[in-house]
Amino acid sequence: MFPNRDTIFNPSGVDVANTPQPDTHEETAPRRRRLSRDARKDEIVQAAVAQFSEAGFDGSTRDIALRAGITQPLLYRYFPSKEDLIEAVYEKVYLDRWNPAWDAALIDRSRPVKDRFQDFYEEYAQTIFDPEWLRISSFAALRNAQIHDWYNHVVQEMILKPLVRERRVELGMGDTVLVSKDALEAPWLMHGSLLHYAKRRFVLEIDGMSDTSDVISQALDMYLLLTQADAGQPCADS
Amino acid sequence: MFPNRDTIFNPSGVDVANTPQPDTHEETAPRRRRLSRDARKDEIVQAAVAQFSEAGFDGSTRDIALRAGITQPLLYRYFPSKEDLIEAVYEKVYLDRWNPAWDAALIDRSRPVKDRFQDFYEEYAQTIFDPEWLRISSFAALRNAQIHDWYNHVVQEMILKPLVRERRVELGMGDTVLVSKDALEAPWLMHGSLLHYAKRRFVLEIDGMSDTSDVISQALDMYLLLTQADAGQPCADS
DNA sequence: CACCTTATTTATCATATGATAAATTACTAG
């Protein structure tokens, strides 16, 4: 009856040209496709990630439905409320981004710390250095301090503490399990510098920026040089 | 009818309890106070900064009016649209945060680069390391790439290029005006690491974090050690 | 084919929100 306002006015300016494709036919009307519960749920979450990463979590459920090629009320068959959908998005974005092989790779003492963490950060960058992840995690951090807090904790335990420990061993400072808050400050600076680089490069899309590998190398060098200087006289030959 | 979820669950966690105060009387009804055009405008912008920094730029004009102790339509007497108010907020937040004395201080070659930039960053931190600025600039960056771009340009020209130049002079590498993009990567890493620290410390309010001065010192050391290593052999006595 | 389950859509509601017009009242000049 009434012309489905979403089709005549797209407030987010987003190109939401995700109309259900005419499979092979030409002028197929927006035919209904029935999907399994899980498949549909996945499509909705994916659309929500795309929408939220652009418009923030205030992005409307109608725009999400439009992206997913469904009507807005259908969304509520799978998520009781928008807040539930947001939480599904949190999970999708934050979980399952960690490659379990990394745990072992970081503590493989047959290789220099620099090489290990260079390789790791290059792979990690491939996982999270894209506009969608960077933007949505920024929005999440601003909206929900708790989840950002949790993610920082993960980074600290999985990446930064291993880095400090492995570096200590490499410098012959002994193998301690405990890592103090003070000792974490330097690796946090390094990690933060890379995240900031990623935002400049992949969110702002500043042109002519250095290659990610080079920047990772530089950031790691900064940390390694600092710990070297801390360990004793700078460059003292042992 | 239904209980207005925002009153029982305030997603932004904002306490918008800013009822217009009874001036000196006790039970004074919300008395009208007439202000000059400029004074009222300032109050509105200030309220908008507070509101936007908490709820993002989707914060409602009604909440802003509430914070400012006025009614919502009055806001439109001073700003033709919400977008105009947002631009006034951009100006308030981004401009006038630079102390002109800093320009000279950064190139005062009677002092070591470390000391100069340590002092500068400590003062700069006092200006922008607070939740309001950090949050609103994050929101602004996500919403308006152009303004974030512009701000990055300012940082680069006013802080990072001077740092590179002054460091070169200190290392006896000559006084060049041109600073290549590659040469800016390291100072950007340093600067970014400090911004990331600020967010962890002042937005997430993680407890037990190191003092800002110490962190600035560490970040500067990272950069200085890296340039030292780049300049020739690490720690080669000249 | 006929039937039934349920995915999907249509229609609709209640509230939130940006914005405007008209009524009101605080302050000031004469």
Next chain:
DNA sequence: CTAGTAATTTATCATATGATAAATAAGGTG
């Protein structure tokens, strides 16, 4: 004190948005 200017409020609109109920139809099963 009076009148007038303009700051401020009250009333109101149009649309956006989260959410729900009922109608429709796709696809599997007998």
